[in-house]
Structures are given as structure tokens and as C-alpha cells.
Amino acid sequence: MRPSWKRLVAVALSLSLLVGLGWAALAPINVASRDALFEIPPGTSARRMAGEDLDILPQTIRLTLGVNDVLVLRNADRVPHIFGPTLIMPGQSFRLPFVQPSTYSFLCTAHANGQLNIIVEPAPAPGWQRLRWRWRSLIDKGGG
Amino acid sequence: MIAGANRRIPALAGALLLALLLAGAIIAGLSRDAAPQAAAVADAPARPWAMRAGAFDPPHAAPEFSLSGSDGTPVTLARYRGKVVLLSFGFTYCATVCPTTLSTLAQARKGLREAADAVQVVFVTVDPARDDPAHMREYLAAFDRSFVGATGTSDALAAVRTQYGVTAEKHGTGPDYVMTHTSSIFLIDRAGKLRAMMPFGHDPADFVHDVKLLLAE
Numbered sequence: 001m002r003p004s005w006k007r008l009v010a011v012a013l014s015l016s017l018l019v020g021l022g023w024a025a026l027a028p029i030n031v032a033s034r035d036a037l038f039e040i041p042p043g044t045s046a047r048r049m050a051g052e053d054l055d056i057l058p059q060t061i062r063l064t065l066g067v068n069d070v071l072v073l074r075n076a077d078r079v080p081h082i083f084g085p086t087l088i089m090p091g092q093s094f095r096l097p098f099v100q101p102s103t104y105s106f107l108c109t110a111h112a113n114g115q116l117n118i119i120v121e122p123a124p125a126p127g128w129q130r131l132r133w134r135w136r137s138l139i140d141k142g143g144g
Numbered sequence: 145m146i147a148g149a150n151r152r153i154p155a156l157a158g159a160l161l162l163a164l165l166l167a168g169a170i171i172a173g174l175s176r177d178a179a180p181q182a183a184a185v186a187d188a189p190a191r192p193w194a195m196r197a198g199a200f201d202p203p204h205a206a207p208e209f210s211l212s213g214s215d216g217t218p219v220t221l222a223r224y225r226g227k228v229v230l231l232s233f234g235f236t237y238c239a240t241v242c243p244t245t246l247s248t249l250a251q252a253r254k255g256l257r258e259a260a261d262a263v264q265v266v267f268v269t270v271d272p273a274r275d276d277p278a279h280m281r282e283y284l285a286a287f288d289r290s291f292v293g294a295t296g297t298s299d300a301l302a303a304v305r306t307q308y309g310v311t312a313e314k315h316g317t318g319p320d321y322v323m324t325h326t327s328s329i330f331l332i333d334r335a336g337k338l339r340a341m342m343p344f345g346h347d348p349a350d351f352v353h354d355v356k357l358l359l360a361e
Contacts, residue, residue: 087309096198107311
């Protein structure tokens with residue numbers, strides 16, 4: 001009986017898919033950078049003075065431990081800005097790491113209700129959560 | 145039978161090899177961005193990343209001020225040059241946030257042991273109508289006798305808040321009004337630079353960790 005090459009290729013593909021899925025579900029997440037960067041672009045103050053309504057920082061920021069758990073706020077404008085939880089000088093960055101999953105609220109005059117919420121979620125657990133996280137990041141990369 | 149089995153062995157080996165190659169390609173494809181940038185992060189200067197508080201990079205001089213001290217002496221940052229200053233804003237009638245912060249800072253000072261004398265806690269009131277120097281001295285002594293309170297005119301205090309991006313707002317009328325205010329604590333190094341801001345809710349151990357980093361410089 002001659003081996004069916006089609007069957008062998010199918011077996012090979014299934015095996016590789018299983019190995020790939022197993023890796024994606026179990027391998028530790030090793031991201032290049034854990035920074036969640038938000039930047040005040042140059043000219044923001046001038047545009048606000050001109051009456052433009054700029055919303056640079058979302059009302060709620062979602063972070064995930066071990067993935068993007070360092071909030072980095074950068075002021076690339078030429079004047080100081082209250083940005084999220086603090087005042088940041090021109091050309092200065094503010095780098096705030098998170099280590100506990102929780103919801104953090106900061107007074108922030110840049111928002112209409114005066115509050116910025118940062119939701120820090122736990123690191124994706126091995127298994128389904130990690131698989132879902134990898135799938136999403138793959139989709140995000142594909143989407144540019 | 146035997147001849148058939150012999151033919152199947154290289155075919156299966158080929159399939160397995162193909163499977164491994166495909167799996168390798170999938171894994172390499174999924175993780176391709178991680179390695180080079182991770183190396184770049186490792187090579188970057190460690191200091192701002194090492195702090196548990198939010199670090200300012202590059203740090204600037206902390207805005208100077210001159211207010212009435214609870215110890216009877218004007219409170220300025222220049223007075224504490226050479227020490228790490230932990231600067232917080234609040235009011236003595238605060239029910240939850242301020243007592244928690246002050247208690248945390250008192251525990252942090254205890255945790256610093258012999259280095260505690262190199263740290264000065266300055267508590268700037270956002271409620272000058274009720275917080276006079278004598279009342280602040282009595283209130284702060286309940287947490288740590290070394291803590292210094294700072295008060296002044298409403299305008300002077302508002303100017304200090306503006307310089308630090310701190311907000312404070314009065315709610316309610318009559319004697320039981322409350323103040324909502326920024327609850328973060330500013331970390332100022334021995335050279336008078338504003339290095340970091342610790343959000344409310346951190347443990348004394350986090351302050352001990354960051355103060356030790358600043359004292360080690």
C-alpha cells in the first residue's frame with residue numbers, strides 16, 4: 001500500500017497547527033515594549049487657543065499587566081500641559097508603571113467630568129486567555 | 145507488509161519534518177517583533193524605569209515656594225536641600241485620603257530606619273481657612289513628629305497648586321464642607337529636582353524603594 005501524500009501533508013499541517021496553538025496558548029508573553037504611549041503633539045496649545053476641541057487622552061485607558069502596563073505620557077508641545085494625572089513640562093515624559101490589576105481614577109482637568117480612569121487588567125493566563133490575546137495582537141498587527 | 149512499512153517510515157519522517165518547519169515558521173512569525181526591541185529596552189538607562197512612582201524624564205527643578213510652616217519657620221524647598229522631600233497636598237479635616245497618605249508616609253520613614261532623617265515630609269494644606277500652623281502641627285504630630293505642615297493665603301496656596309498641577313475644590317457649605325484634591329505625592333530629590341509622582345494607594349514599601357533610589361544617587 002503506497003502512502004497517500006495528501007494524507008501525509010494533512011497530518012503535517014494538523015500537527016503544525018496543534019504545535020502552533022499549543023505554543024500560542026502556553027508560551028509566556030514577551031512583548032517588545034510595555035509602554036502605552038500617549039503624546040501631546042506639537043502645536044496643541046495653539047490649536048486649543050484657536051478654539052479647536054482636542055481630545056488627546058481617552059476618558060478611560062485600558063492596560064494589561066505584562067503586556068502594556070507602563071503608562072507613558074509625553075508632552076511634545078512648547079508649553080506645559082496638565083496631561084492625565086500630572087503636569088508635564090515641554091519635552092518631558094511621565095512614565096508610570098502599574099503592578100496591580102485595579103481601576104485607578106485621577107483628577108484630570110483635561111476631561112469634561114474632571115476624571116481619568118485607568119483600568120489595569122491582569123496578565124493573560126496560560127490557555128484560552130493567552131491564545132485570545134495572541135490572536136487579537138495578530139489581527140491588530142495585520143490591520144496596521 | 146514489511147516492504148510497505150519500510151516505505152511509510154521515511155514518508156512519516158518527512159511529514160513530521162514538514163510539521164516542525166511549519167510550526168517553527170508560525171512561532172517565528174508570531175514572535176518576530178519581540179526580540180530586537182526587547183534588547184533595545186534592556187540597553188536603555190534604567191533609572192526612570194526602576195522607580196515605582198511615575199517618573200519625570202528629564203527631571204526639572206521642583207517649583208519653589210515659601211509658606212508658613214507648622215514648626216514656626218517658613219517652609220521652602222531650599223530649606224530641605226540635601227534631603228529627599230515627599231510633598232503632599234491635603235487638609236486636616238480630610239476623612240480618608242489624607243490620613244491614609246500620612247500614615248503611609250510615616251510607615252515609610254520607619255521603614256527607612258537610619259536613612260529616615262534624610263527624608264522630609266511636607267504637607268501643604270488646600271484648606272487655609274481651617275488649617276492654621278498650630279492646628280497642623282498638632283494634627284501631623286499624631287503621624288510623625290518630623291512632618292512639617294505648610295499654609296498661607298488662599299492665593300499663595302493656589303499659586304503653589306498651579307505650579308504642581310494640583311487641583312483642589314470646595315464642596316458643601318457651613319462648617320462641614322469638604323475639599324476634593326489631588327491625592328498624589330511628589331518626590332523631590334536632594335538637589336531639588338521634581339523626580340516623580342506617586343499616585344495614592346501605594347504601600348510604604350514602594351516609598352522606601354524609591355526614596356532609597358534617590359538617596360543612593
